Amino acid sequence: MSRQAKRGLLGISLVLPSFLILVFIVVLPIIGSLKESLTNDGGGYDLSNYKFLFTDKLMRSNIIFTLEVTVISSLLVLAVSYVLAVYMRFNNGFAVRWIRRMYMIPIFIPTVIATYGLMQLLGNHGWASRILYHLGQDSFPRMIYDMKGIIIANLWFNIPFTTMLLGSALSSVPDAVIESAKDVGAGRLRIFWRLILPLTYKTLLVAVTFVFMGVIGSFTAPYLVGPNAPQMLGVSMEQVFGVFQDRQLAAALAFFTFLLCSFIGYFYVLSMIKEEGMRRS
Amino acid sequence: MRWYLKAVGPKKIIEFLLLAAFVIFFMGPLLNLALLAFTGNWSYPDPLPREWSLKWWSFVLSRDGIAESIGLSFGIAAIVTAVSILLCVPAAYAFARIRFPLSRFFLFSFLLTHAFPKMGLYVSIAVLFYKIGLMNTLLGVVLIHIINVLMYMTWIPTASFRNVHTAQEESARDVGASPFRVFRSITLPLAMPGIIVASIFTFLSSLDEAQGTYLVGVPNFRTMPVVMYGIITDYPAYAGAVFSIILTAPTLILLLAAQKFVSADVLSSGFQMK
Numbered sequence: 001m002s003r004q005a006k007r008g009l010l011g012i013s014l015v016l017p018s019f020l021i022l023v024f025i026v027v028l029p030i031i032g033s034l035k036e037s038l039t040n041d042g043g044g045y046d047l048s049n050y051k052f053l054f055t056d057k058l059m060r061s062n063i064i065f066t067l068e069v070t071v072i073s074s075l076l077v078l079a080v081s082y083v084l085a086v087y088m089r090f091n092n093g094f095a096v097r098w099i100r101r102m103y104m105i106p107i108f109i110p111t112v113i114a115t116y117g118l119m120q121l122l123g124n125h126g127w128a129s130r131i132l133y134h135l136g137q138d139s140f141p142r143m144i145y146d147m148k149g150i151i152i153a154n155l156w157f158n159i160p161f162t163t164m165l166l167g168s169a170l171s172s173v174p175d176a177v178i179e180s181a182k183d184v185g186a187g188r189l190r191i192f193w194r195l196i197l198p199l200t201y202k203t204l205l206v207a208v209t210f211v212f213m214g215v216i217g218s219f220t221a222p223y224l225v226g227p228n229a230p231q232m233l234g235v236s237m238e239q240v241f242g243v244f245q246d247r248q249l250a251a252a253l254a255f256f257t258f259l260l261c262s263f264i265g266y267f268y269v270l271s272m273i274k275e276e277g278m279r280r281s
Numbered sequence: 282m283r284w285y286l287k288a289v290g291p292k293k294i295i296e297f298l299l300l301a302a303f304v305i306f307f308m309g310p311l312l313n314l315a316l317l318a319f320t321g322n323w324s325y326p327d328p329l330p331r332e333w334s335l336k337w338w339s340f341v342l343s344r345d346g347i348a349e350s351i352g353l354s355f356g357i358a359a360i361v362t363a364v365s366i367l368l369c370v371p372a373a374y375a376f377a378r379i380r381f382p383l384s385r386f387f388l389f390s391f392l393l394t395h396a397f398p399k400m401g402l403y404v405s406i407a408v409l410f411y412k413i414g415l416m417n418t419l420l421g422v423v424l425i426h427i428i429n430v431l432m433y434m435t436w437i438p439t440a441s442f443r444n445v446h447t448a449q450e451e452s453a454r455d456v457g458a459s460p461f462r463v464f465r466s467i468t469l470p471l472a473m474p475g476i477i478v479a480s481i482f483t484f485l486s487s488l489d490e491a492q493g494t495y496l497v498g499v500p501n502f503r504t505m506p507v508v509m510y511g512i513i514t515d516y517p518a519y520a521g522a523v524f525s526i527i528l529t530a531p532t533l534i535l536l537l538a539a540q541k542f543v544s545a546d547v548l549s550s551g552f553q554m555k
Contacts, residue, residue: 004380011381018368019387022431025424026393029405036405087299093292095300104543106307108532110489112509113525117310120317120518125325127313133326156307168549206553210395217398219492224513237400247408254401261396269389272554276385 030258037252049252058229063256065230069147070216073154077211078204080155081162086196088163089170106160111220115153119144119225122152149225150232154215162207169203170196202271209268213261233257311529317522337519341512341527346503351527354505357419358487361426365483368427369434370476374468376435377442388439388554391432402428403493410497417501425493430483433551437482440550441475442468478547481539485532 040048053059088096106114121127122143129140143149173196181191222232231239233253241250317323321334341347375381376388406425407416415421445468453463491506499507505528512521536543 007379008381011375011379011384014371014375014379015381015384015387018372018431018435019390021368021424021427022390022393025406025428026397026402026431029402029409030393030397032409033401033405036408091296093296095296095303098300099303102303102307104545104548105533105536107548108485108536109311110506110509110528110532112489112491112506112513113314113529114310116509116513116521116525117314120522121310121313127309127316127328130326130328134328156310160307164545165549165552168545171546203549203553210552213395217400219400234398234400237398237404241404247404250404251401254398254404257398257401258396261398265392265396269392272389273385275554276388 033251033254036248037255039248049248053252061230062233062236066233069150073151073215074208074211076155077158077162081159081166085163085166085170103160103163114156115221115224118153144225145227150222153221153225158211165203165207169200173199205268205271209264212264217257314522314525317519318526320519337523341520341523350503350505350508354488358484361423361487362480362484365427365430365434370438373435373438374442376439391435394428394432403496407496422494422498422502425497426487426490429486434479434483437475437479437551441472445471474542475547477542481535
């Protein structure tokens, strides 16, 4: 056997254990749920579960609600994180130094805890409403058990993560490049559009991918702070499975969410493969 | 007041407002829990509690199963971290250094762990585990926890191995070091920060995992987050806040201890190829 073939074999054998685990705990269950989702009441295979998803009034409103929350959260997260990351890249005042010290903490805080903290802070008679009461504000908007609550929780979890990704991409834009652009007379806006945005748009795609996937399938936050109806798909999935014992419908819900994620994931993988190709050649 | 604001300048004011918004939004919920945990009673509409007390601490700590759940969570997190290092770091080395067929396919296949909604995945896994008798077993719980970490436990070390310059390895080879020696004394130490960050991430993610453990491990494996769900629904906020602090403390301590390794660049490499 040639040396190269031997190396190749070594490579595969190093990768195989973790890949087999992936097959066992992710790929097989996904195939299992696809099969389950195509099973109808009579035990045959057809698309009846999917048809139910799009015709049942409640399910349809759940799907629309989930998409709304996901799109609004993703857009808000991206906008806020981008502004924050750019500000942190080009300023070095006391605020930026303090934020740098703190902004990674939320990434590591357990989801249950953060959601619980938000519930206590923003809930009916929570800390925020008490403080506003003393500032002369009697009524407090309903945030918990509402779409706003889910979106706020999503912002809490995803802004630090996205700012970190974007911050890392922005820090690799060399100062010298920006300085020289300034020297030839480029204004701030022009530098942003022609230099900074093109150098970071790939990272924006990465951020969109993970925020979208994280939000659309989330369970803890919508379960604890979301409304009873309509529900996010993660909560609805759990209810369909746990309360109604309808495994086929739950599987169809999961697979439908997976298809939406795959759509975004496709662009992500495409862009990453391009990057890989460039690195290799 | 106005002359003061003028003297400080608009830039400082913007900075101050930014910092205030950041602290209120991100630290507010955590601070609120910290206050609640040491409160005896906090009646509406007092902005701060009037009665401070530790009684909820003794209440939480004296309940059955709390001490066990803490020990169990740390035990499981340690096992998950060790197993995923053994599984993923060799794979990461292969992705970074060895050319083999389908390597891109293998590398990106780990994205699947994030693309399928967790709840749906856990439900299908539960069905699979029933069939082969992994329900309510340690192995089952460990496998569930590994799902969340496979991707960045592979991708972060891959990026770290790639950042080790081959020139350094080659010069060690030139002076007669064996391939294994080169790996042990050059490549591995240089990639270590990435591996450490990935391990911390793994450890914390395992401590945090609740849904999968609930579905596959209950009643035998009640970890801290699983107990937390129960406390949220059954007890007053003070008890929940105390338990939140117990659950968050290890996270903060670990982060503080590993501060010099945990950088945005290293963490970001867990989510993209650069």
